[in-house]
Structures are given as structure tokens and as C-alpha cells.
Amino acid sequence: MSRLHEPRRVVVVGGGIAGLASAALLAHEGHTVTLLEKRDELGGRVGSYERDGFRFDTGASWYLMPEVFDHFFALLGTTTREQLDLTVLEPSYRVFFEGYDEHLDVHPDEQRNLKTFEALEPGAGRRLEEYLDSADDAYTMALDRFLYTAFESPGSLVHPSILRRSPRLARLLTRSLESHVAARFEDPRLRQVLGYPAVFLGSSPDRAPSMYHLMSRMDLGDRVLYPLGGFTRLIEAVEGLARDRGASLHTGATVTGIVTTADRRPAVEAVTYRDAEGEHTVAADVVVGAADLHHLETELLPRHLQTHPERSWRSRTPGPGAVLALLGVEGELPALPHHSLFFTRDWKQNFRDVFGPEPRVPDPASVYVCKPSATDPTVAPPGHENLFLLVPVPADVTIGAGGDEGAGDPAVEKAADAAIDMVGSWADVPDLRDRVVVRRTIGPADFARKFNAWQGGALGLEHTLRQSAFLRPGNASSKVDGLYYAGATTVPGVGLPMCLISAELVLKRLRGDRSAGPLPVEGAGAA
Template sequence: MKKKIAIIGAGFSSLAAASYLAKAGHSVTVFEKNATLGGRARRLSKEGFHFDMGPTWYWMPDVFEKFFLDFNKKPSDYYQLEKLSPAYQVYFDKNSSITIEDDLEKIVETFEKIEKGSGKKLKKFIHTARENYKIAVEKMVYKPGDSILELISLETALRVNQFFSTIKKDVRKEFKDERLRQILEFPVLFLGAKPSNTPSFYNFMNYADFGLGTWHPKKGMYAVVEAMVTLAQSLGVKFQTNANVSKIIVENGNAQGIVVNNEELFFDAVLSGADYHFTETLLDSSYRMYSEKYWETKTFAPSSLLFYVGFDKKIENVEHHTLFFDTSFEEHAKEIYDTKQWPKEPLFYASFPSKTDAYFAPNGKEAATFLIPLAPGLEDNLELREKYFDIIIDRLEKLTGQSLKKFVLFKESFCVADFIADYNSYKGNAYGLANILTQTAFLRPKIKSRKVQNLFFTGQLTVPGPGVPPSIISGKIVSDKILKYLSS
């Protein structure tokens, strides 16, 4: 029988869930507090420039393909994909940068040139990563996180040691050159944790990097949002923007509806893709599953200081994705996860999408997004933002050998306070809960409330974890759970 389902928030997980639920014949309405859809994956447009405000990396293309295939569609029905060649560049100092090509054999050659014998080791490392990727994507990440039994299989039993060692140990055991080590440790930052806290099994992210490659959807990640919205609308999903949800209505332990812009609306089930901690504040305290103390003890992925900059020139000596590891990786990680302070000498990442796609900037100009990972919950003000903008632009000029500051047409910033204001993000985190051993699978916050019937959760604070592909998977997982519940 057709049911009415409310979804709070319009990020990737909500968009995915909305389509699955509508395909099953239910009436689905998505309520988004902001003026545009996509959650963190919004687009900023200014003076002929365009910027992806959130995610800029398109990894794990198979997950996107699987999602669209569930609706007899494919990504190319909605947007054009290009494999980046090279995938990205990493600066270590003015005279040392490494370019990661779009082909594993070429990457092996690069490693071998830098450290004799490392090419063969890399092949072995990526072979293990590929096997782990197959197990993770086919056997594990689509599970609902209800029980430890979901993780137990012949394949995982044979790899149990990989859950008790770490990425850092494995990489540093095999590779001696510090630059190669950092390149291999970098992908797990997408999981929101230090390599020293990330189980070895998660090296499947290295296969996502070197094996599957880095892609670019024409017009950016917001094109993926537009594709998912178009798909959802074709299935009958309704969207309401500027729709602020201030309460989940609960009667006799059942979610009956939501209060939107001070109006009570009633539904048969409620799904929240908004921040999990925030969603529980929409409930009376007796209906919340997790206390403030619980959230305080969790390890969160970083927040970010982001700059969206329009340059009045083309920028030289950089690639579409460029990482700046010219300061201590270890020290910056400690400042994020241990001492929780503004970094003294931050690593940073830059995206120059107009290198690949003319859509992002007027002719002869460059669009740039800069990201500095930060500890959540830090003090955030304009003075600090300006200080760090000067730091990274000075380093960018020095490392790439060009004058840039005087060519800045404009810049916009986004940081901890904005993540809180725009996304109700706990302590302004950008990526959710880190995927460390004690926060994996069944140890993450549950997708179904144990205290309120008809109430469900999706997104990066629940299973399977941070990132765009996991968020899409989370939407699939929760929709399966809701459909099973509604049919029981």
C-alpha cells in the first residue's frame, strides 16, 4: 500500500533513498532547509565563475553506475564523465613534485624511478587493495550495520589481521621514500581518519585511487546532484527548498510527521539525511538514542577551511587536483585529531577545475578551490580565515614559481561556522564520523531508531561512512530497511 514518506535534507544519501522509495511506489517529499538541493554539494556561481562548494573528487565510478543501473539508467544519460590524465599532482617542495598518472603501470614506473624495488611492491600492494575493494563493495558496504555477523565471512576471516594492523604500518614497512609513503597514505583521509588509526583493510581506497582512477563530471559534482534530482522527479519525488524542519512529531513512540516552517505535516515514516546529532535534537530527549556524552567521545572526520577564488589569469604548474604536502603530514594530523588546534603549517589541497572544463571560468581566467583540513569545533572568524588564505597563497606562489595574489578577482570562504549554520553539522564537521575500527559498520549510529517507530537515518554519520559513494550506498541501505519495515 502506498505510504507517505518525509525526507529531511537533500544530500546524496537523501536523494538516493528518495528515488528507491519512490520507485517502490511510495509518495516521497524531500524537505531541504537551504535554497538549493544537494546538501554539502552545492554550487557557487559568481562573475562567470563556478565552484563545487563541497565534494570535488569523483572516485569509485562503479558505485555511481550501480546506483543508476538500479533504475535502468546510466551516468551518461545525465552527465559526461572524463577520466583525468594525470589524476593529480603532489607538491613536496619547490623542486619536488610527483604526478600520479591515470594508469597503474605508469604509476608503478613513477614509483620505481623514485625508489628502486618499489614498483614491484606497489603492484603487490594494489593487488591486495583490489581484492579488499571487491570484498568491501560486493560483500560489506551495502549491509545495514545491525550486527557484527555482517562482517563475518570466509573472505574477512582470512583477512582478520588486516583489521588489527593499520595503513600506516603496512605502507611504512614496504616503502622507504617519505613522498611515496604520503601518497599511499593520502586516500584514507577520505575516510576521515589518520593512517595510523585506519585498519589495513581500508587500503581498498588505494585501489579506488590507482586502479579505478580519478574522474571529472562535466560541470562538476553538482551535475551529479542535478542528475539524481532529475531521476527522483521522474519517479514522482517532490522537493521543497527553504523548508526548515524544527521538530519530529512523535505520538505513542511513533514518528507521525514533522514541523516544517512552523506547519505540522503528517507522514507514515520519517527519514533524516540531515546531521544525525541535529536530527535527534528535533526529538524530545526521552526519544533520543545517543547522549551528548556519546557524541563527545566519537572521533569525527575533519572540518575544513575552504576558499573559492576567481583568478584573472591562467595558473601554471598545477593540475586539476593538486595536493600540497610541503609541510609535516604528521604534525597537521596531530593538530586535527589530537591537540585539536589551528595548524601552524597546514597541508592543503587545491582544485583547478577550469584546467579540464571551460565551464568553470571565463576564457583566460582560472577557478580555484582551496581546502585546509581542520579539527571540528575550532574558533572561526574572518581574521583567522584571512591569515590562512595569505599562508596558502604565499606557498602556492613559491612552490609554483609565479605571482598570484595580485590576480585575485574575488574570494569567498566557508568554514566551521558555515558548516554549522548551513548544514546543522555537529561542531562544524565536514565529513561525518571517521571510519576507524571502533566506528566501523555495526559500531556506527543505527539507521533505524530503537526508540521511535517509523524513524530512520541516512548519511555520513551512519553506515557505511564518509564520502559521496558511501552516502549514495547509505541511501540504498536505508531505503531497503524502510521498505522491509513498511511491508511487515
């Protein structure tokens, strides 16, 4: 067996979804894998919190791009169906608009969505159909050519399928999503529905390239799913697969440094970490940094070995921060389905507040609300509802941290109160705040402390043109052999599917595979 393919000692830094996925894939490949996570539980941002009969997902809550999950599980010789119990949400989500009495429902049925658009703006149904055809083409091209590559080979960018689309691609990459949508739709509500997916990318409609209109293929043109038991079930499934394949997973283990050889071209040699028993060193032929890239580079490596030193971050932009409110509510909330979006009228000001030159917590702020108890009876006691509120705010640790029962920092609690009052008013639940029996808030400072998140960002690097595809930080160190990266701060980007793909990209690196598409699956059935 060649050196390229012989088993190696791998240390994975970080036990979030990207780290767990990396551990599972590399252990399945036959490598000896040790994962080190500083917190006492695995999952990273895809966390879970339980109190008084309520269980809250504290991170991801949208299950999109199901084919990515299917492919990941197939690489491990299993299926999504064996690992998760998925249900289709109906409606996919509901949108409330400031200044309008009627909400808008998006359904897991493209034809119904076309009729919804047509009812609000004559001709919009046909234009949405064209828009979704374009989104589907862009999505397919992304899966085939852009998402499953680390851009090691320049040839991946001159494939005939890309060259054939080059004039259109140039327009999609140099025009904002906001402009792309505005050229096709007049009604402000439709523009908001089509522009909001930029937030999933850690950006805003006026900053994200219109290439990302492909995101609408995932909700308006496909189904939104939910894993019963919550997203903690995904973490449990991937953790279980990693352990079953032989990976050794350690919590309460804070990595303190990456040790390299003294060669002219250094290579990883070991990782040092600290736990309750003291300081330790674990030998490594390969290190997969699945934690925040800024932390990995600027804190765990000496200056002369940093591919991404502090000065390189001055020209980069984080995605938004977030104020989260986890609420256990007495009684029913029939106006709220599983997912709801509350959009303020002054859309542009909202995004300027988050991403502009003078950032501040928006007031009023658009709000995302998840009510998993609409679908999953295990997340709340009988007669109660489970609410997760997310307010996008600047990535700024000075906004503060959250706490229990209103004990968080003032700016965090003020933003949470405003969001609760907005939801109560718009969804016709005037006593919502009085019905809250469990309350926990989370702020940007919590993301920085718990996850070493750069500037307290909630997602990862923003998806602007300069931080997408081959312009995004790559997944291998340019100065240390055997040091690779996975997660939301490297290619391909933010979100659960992207993190799973980032783990596969590390596997491709170790195999020496420079192909642009997903790895072939051997002997796996359909998901």
C-alpha cells in the same frame, strides 16, 4: 500486498546528496515522498557558488568508485552515461612535496604508477603492485560484504569469504594505515601518497585502520573521473530523477521536530517544519533523517526517544573541519592540473594539529587544490582559472566563518592566505595572490550554520575502527519505529559513493532485505 511492501508516506529530512538519493529511490519504489530542506537550494555540502562568470563547486570534487554511481543510476532505470558527461583526468592528480624540487604525477594507468614508484625507490614498483592487489581484494570484499549492509543480520559477518580472510582482516583492522604503509615503503613521498587517502575518510593515516588501504585501488589502480559542468551536475541529475519519480522537494523548509505516536513502542507520525508562510505538519509513516545525525537526534527528538543522546557523542570524533578558498584567478596556471596535493615535510605534526589533544590550525598546512578550469571551460571566463583550495583544520566552530574578499573571520582568512602563498611559491606563481579577482572563504562555523554539522566538521564522523562498519551509528532508530538515517554520519560512511549507498540501505530496510550486497537491478543496461 503485505504491509512491509505497501506504499507509505515518507518524509526525508535534508536535501543533500543522501536525502535526494533517498527520495529518488523511495519514490521510484512507489512511496509518497516529501523532502524538506532548510536552505534555499538543494545539494547540501555538494554546493555551487557563482560570481562574475566563475562557478565553483563548494564541496565534493573527486569522482571515485564509479561502480557505485553506475549501480545507483541503474536502480532508477537509467545509466551514468545518460545522466553525466564524465571525462578521465590525466594526470589523475599531481603531488608537490616540501623540500623537493620535483613533483609526482599519478596517472590513470597502473603500469605508469608502478614505474613512478620504482624510480623513487628501488623495489617499490613491485611492492606497490602487491599493495594494489591487496587493496583490490579488500575493496571487492567491502563492496560484497560490508558497504551495502546495515549489519542487521549477524550472519553477514560470518560469511565464508570473511572467515577465510579472518587472520588477514584482524591485522588490517588492528594496524594503522600509517604502519601498514611504512612496513612496505621507505621514501617519505611514497608514504605520503599512500597515507593521504585517510583524509578522504575524515581521518589521518595513524588513526585509520589499514583496512582502508583499499582506497589506493581507486586512484593508483583505477581512473579519476570528473563530471563536466561540475558536481552540481550530479545534484541536478539526482534531483531530476527524484522529481520525475514523483517526489515532492521543498526548500526553505526548516524541520522543527519529529512527531511520534504515544504507544509503548513509539512510531513516527509526522514531521513539523517552518517556512516563509509559517508552521506546518506533514504526516509520515516513515522518516528518513538525511541531515547531520547529532542534530537529528538531539534537536528533533525528545530526550527519552534519542538513540544517540548527547552523552553518546562524548566518545565520538568528527572528521576534520576545513577552510575553503574559492578563487577566480586572472591568467593561466600551467603548473596546476585538475587535482593537486601540497604536502608539508612535518606530516605527523600536521595531523596532530588537526586531530590531536591540542588542536589548532596547522602552520604550515598541507593543502588540496582543485583547478576544474583545467578540464571544464564552463567554470571560468576566458583567460581565467578557477581554484578551490582546501585546508584541513580541526572541527572547531571557534575558528570562525569565511566571507568575500578577505572579510571572513581572522583565523579563516589567515589560513586561506597561507595556503594561497604556499601554492604560489611551490607552483612557481609568485604573484598568485595579486591575480585573484574573486575570493570567497568558508570556515567551520559555516558548516555548522548551513548544514548543522556537528562541531563544524566538513565531512562527517571520522573513520576510525570504533566508527567503521557495524561500530558506526546504525541507520535505524532503536527507540522509534519508522525512523531511519542516511548520509555521512551513519553507515557506511563519508563521501559521495557512501551517501548513495546509505540511501540504498534505507530502501533495503523498507523492503526487509538483510542481504550483504547491492540490490539486484532489474532490466537496466550497462552504464
